[in-house]
Every structure is written in C-alpha cells, then in structure tokens.
Amino acid sequence: MTGPAPVTVLMNAGPWLSVPPPGYGGIENVVATLVPELRRLGVRVVLASVGSSTLDVDERLSVFADGQFSALQRPYNQVCGIAQAHLGGVVRALRERDDIDLVHDHVEAVGLATLTAMGPGAPPVLHTLHWDLGKHPDLYGQLDGGERVRVNGVSAAQLARAPAALRAHSVGHVHLATPLAVDADRRPAAEPGEHVLVLGRINPGKGQDVAARLARRAGFPLVLAGPVGPYHRPEELAAAGDQARQNPDVRFWYEQVAPHVDGVQVRWVGTVAGADRDDLVASARATLFPLRWEEPGGTAVVESLALGTPVVATARGCLPELITHGRTGLLTEDEDELADLLFAATLIDRDECRREAVLRFTPEAMARRYVELYERVRQQSGPV
Ligand code: UDP
Numbered sequence: 001m002t003g004p005a006p007v008t009v010l011m012n013a014g015p016w017l018s019v020p021p022p023g024y025g026g027i028e029n030v031v032a033t034l035v036p037e038l039r040r041l042g043v044r045v046v047l048a049s050v051g052s053s054t055l056d057v058d059e060r061l062s063v064f065a066d067g068q069f070s071a072l073q074r075p076y077n078q079v080c081g082i083a084q085a086h087l088g089g090v091v092r093a094l095r096e097r098d099d100i101d102l103v104h105d106h107v108e109a110v111g112l113a114t115l116t117a118m119g120p121g122a123p124p125v126l127h128t129l130h131w132d133l134g135k136h137p138d139l140y141g142q143l144d145g146g147e148r149v150r151v152n153g154v155s156a157a158q159l160a161r162a163p164a165a166l167r168a169h170s171v172g173h174v175h176l177a178t179p180l181a182v183d184a185d186r187r188p189a190a191e192p193g194e195h196v197l198v199l200g201r202i203n204p205g206k207g208q209d210v211a212a213r214l215a216r217r218a219g220f221p222l223v224l225a226g227p228v229g230p231y232h233r234p235e236e237l238a239a240a241g242d243q244a245r246q247n248p249d250v251r252f253w254y255e256q257v258a259p260h261v262d263g264v265q266v267r268w269v270g271t272v273a274g275a276d277r278d279d280l281v282a283s284a285r286a287t288l289f290p291l292r293w294e295e296p297g298g299t300a301v302v303e304s305l306a307l308g309t310p311v312v313a314t315a316r317g318c319l320p321e322l323i324t325h326g327r328t329g330l331l332t333e334d335e336d337e338l339a340d341l342l343f344a345a346t347l348i349d350r351d352e353c354r355r356e357a358v359l360r361f362t363p364e365a366m367a368r369r370y371v372e373l374y375e376r377v378r379q380q381s382g383p384v
Contacts, residue, residue, distance in 0.1 A: 007101045007374060008044040010094070010123070011035060011057075014107040015086035017067040018052040023273050024201070024227055027106045027130055029299065031055070033177055037367030043374075046100065048090045063089035073230065073247070083110040091115075094122055102126060102374050109139045116149050124381035125149045126171070126373060132205075132296045132317065134161030150377045154297030155318030161294060171373050171380075175322070176297045177366035180278065180306035181357040192309070192350065195221045196342055197284035199277070199300045202228040202268075204252050205293030207314070210335050212260035214290070218339035222288075224261070224268045225280060228253045232271040282307040286329075286345035289313035290338055298322055305329075306357035308350035312341045328353045 013019050013031045020032035032055055035045050039058070047057040051065040063086045071082055087107065091114065094100060105111045105127045112127045129151055133139065140163065151166060153159035153173035162170075196215070200206045208224050215222035229247035231237035237244065237253075244250045260266050272280055281287060287304040289295065295317035302322060304311050311329035313319045323329040329348065330341040 006042050006044050007371075007378075008046065008058075008099050009038070009374065010046045010048060010061075010090065010100045010103045012048040012087075012090055012103060012105045012107055012111060013053075014048075014111070015050055015062075015064050015067070015082055016069045016072065017050070019047065019049050019055045020053075022067075023232065023271055026297075026299065030128075030130075030176060031106065033179055033363045034367055034370065037363040038370065040364075041367055041371055043371065046093075048086070048093075061089055061093055070230065080110055083107055084114070087111060087114045091118060094118065102378060104128070104370070104374070106130065112140065112149065112151070120148065122148065124377050126370075126377045127151045128174075129153050129158060129162065129166075130296065132158065132161065132294050133163060133166065134294055137163045140166050148381045150373075150380065152373055155321050157294060157318045157321060158296040171376050174366055174369045174373065175318075175361060176299045176302055177361045177363045178299065178303045178306050178357070179363055180303055181362045182364070191283065192285055192346075193283045195223050195284055196312075197223050197225060197280055197287050197309075198289070199272075199281060199287060199304075200226045200289075201249065202226050202253050202257065203249050204256070205291065205295075207290035207292045207335075209252070209256035209260070210290035210292070210338070211288050212257050212266050214336075214339045214342075215266050216260050216262075218342075219265070220285075220339070220342060222266045223280065223284070224257070224266070225270070225272045225277070227271045228268075234268060234270055236270075278307060281309055284309050286310045286312045286342055286348075288338065288342065289319065290335055291316045291319070293317065295319060302357060302361040305353040306361065308354045310345045310348035310350065310353055312338060312345050314338070324356070328356050 017025045017028045019028045021028035044058045046059040048061040050067050051062045068082050100123045103123055103125045105125055115125045150171045151169045152171055154176055156173050159170055159173055198208055198211045202208050228237055229249040261268055287309050291314045298318050301311055311323050313331055315331040315333055325331045
C-alpha cells in the first residue's frame, strides 16, 4: 500500500547568509531549525539559498555562491537588486517544474511581492513575517488580495500590530523554537553565577543602554553579547575608525552604551557562538531584555528558557506570550523596575524554565505547526 505523495516545499531562505548561518543569523537559524524536523515528518525540502549552505536537504537552488550579507550596508535599491536576482532564480525554477506544492518564503517584502506577482497557476505561498510590522507599516504596501498567498507571524503580538491588509492574509502564528530545548548534550551543566546577560544585536530596540545604566546604578555585573552593526569583535570595531559611525547601531553604541562600559562591571564580549554562547546563557543569573521595540519573535528568549535561565524583560511584543510572569521570568512595564526584578529572578525555578521550553519551543512542535499551516494554505488556495 502506498501512502499519499510527500509534500514538496520550496524553502526560500534568501541570499544573505548560508544556512545554517556562520554566526548571527535570525532567519537562517529558523530555517536550519525547522527543515530537519519537516523532513522527519516526511516533507521534501528544496532549499533556495546560497551555494555555501550546508544544511541537509533534498535539493538546493542558488544564484549566489556565498552570502551577500555585507551588501546590506548598501543603498536600499541595491539591496533590493540582490534580493531580486536571487528571486529570479526561484521564479525560473517554479516556472520550469511542476513538483513544488508550496513555497515557504522568508524574504521580507520583496520576496512576497515577487511571488505574488507570479499569478494563478503558480504554487501557493506561505510567507513568514519576521519583523515588527507596526514599525514598518508600508513594507508590504502593494500586496494584493490573491488567494494564493498567505502569511504567518512568529507571535500573536506581532500579527496584532501588522497592517490590516496583511492581517487579512494571515493563517496564524508559529512561535520560534530552539534545538536547545531537546538537545541535552548541548546544555551545559553550568552553575548559575552572578552575571546578568543581554544577548542580541546591539540596537536601540534591544535596549543595551538601559541595561548598562541600570547595572552601574544598581551594582550588578553585566555582560553584553552581540554584534554592533557588522562588527563582531571589539577589536574589529576599534579598527574600523570613524567612518563606521555611519551605521546607526555603531552610533548608538558609542553615544549611548559605551560610556557605561568599564570592562569590569559592564563588559561587551562581542558576538558569542556555539558552546561559548550556551555557557554564557546557562551561567547567567538571568537574561535581560530591556526592550524598547515590540520584539516580534524572541529566539534569544526561548534559548534562555531552554538553558534554564530565567528571563527578566519589559513586557513588550511577544514577551508576555513566551514568559509566564513569576514562573519562567519576570516582566514589567517600567524599565526602572528591571533592576529589582533581576535580584528577584534568583527565586525562579530553573527546571521550570527548561520544562516550559520542552513543552512549547521544540523544533518538532514548530515543524508540526508549519505542516498544519501548509495544509491550510494549500486547501485555501484551491487547485494549482
Ligand atoms: N546570537 C548569537 N550570538 C550573539 C548574539 C545573538 O548567537 O552574540 C543569536 C541568539 O542566540 C539568537 C539570535 O542571534 O539565536 C537572535 O535572534 P532574536 O530573535 O533573539 O533577535 P533578532 O536579532 O532576530 O531580532
């Protein structure tokens, strides 16, 4: 007896970084976490990415040999040109073959606009929103009402802030996941120490300036980990000189954060990766998210739970969906209260944080939910 034919999904991860990403890489990390679980569930995956991607898939497509990340610094029309060249390859493939049942697209507005423009006859598209759309309401301006194209959010809060025209295309949200939730070997047995950790891009929305100010005022040791613009190491940033300040995150660093960084009580360690990152998270008293933007998905939040580290955060964006106040972390509306909550965070049961991650944020849970959404999108789009 033969079962139903497996669904073939073209997973469009874009041209910016290889999958898995070499270090920092939000979308590419999501794809690298999702794809192995989809394949375990019987989905065939054709990955549209760059030539240097090493993720195990059924087939690959690429236009560029390597990730084009550094080109993201260029003017917007040039950035769009690179996205369009990559998407040209995807569109050609979709026109030439008829075995793709669905496109799962992650390439911001340009990807969705291009795939929408393919018109009826092309496979249905599920586009995952990765950004805070309340802040960029015009990003998806030209999306038409086609039945073929659907979107999903990475949290209910993110969808609630999206423009109505985009929400009308929504099939729901899927929370982000982390392999750390199930991979006990990657979980360090670190004892919690004294330091508080802020893990993420150095950016006004992530609020490292608030963290540094509070640390100096309340007297707790603070570690900041993450890139400043394109600079991953303090030496790299120092060597870049004054022209680096054209980047707004570099300016934010020098003007708002660096004055509080003394290298002892408040330290910046650059981008951390792999076991070093996991150790730094697992040994923190708490991770701190003093957010000033509406965090859309919060991978670093679920990673913290998976590693048993309570989360202290401003109650913005997806944080109230991911964190249960008093059980897996502490949330507040008032940024001045964060310092008090950091002292109280030692009362949170670290096993409870891990249990929550195993229950809600595993790659398998994410993949099962996407398989459900693929089915919904295919049904809603009608026969191809
Ligand atoms: N990250 C990392 N090293 C760093 C800083 C961040 O590996 O020094 C990772 C972090 O662990 C998470 C991702 O980068 O997996 C950030 O994703 P998140 O959704 O938290 O934030 P985004 O940057 O996408 O807004």
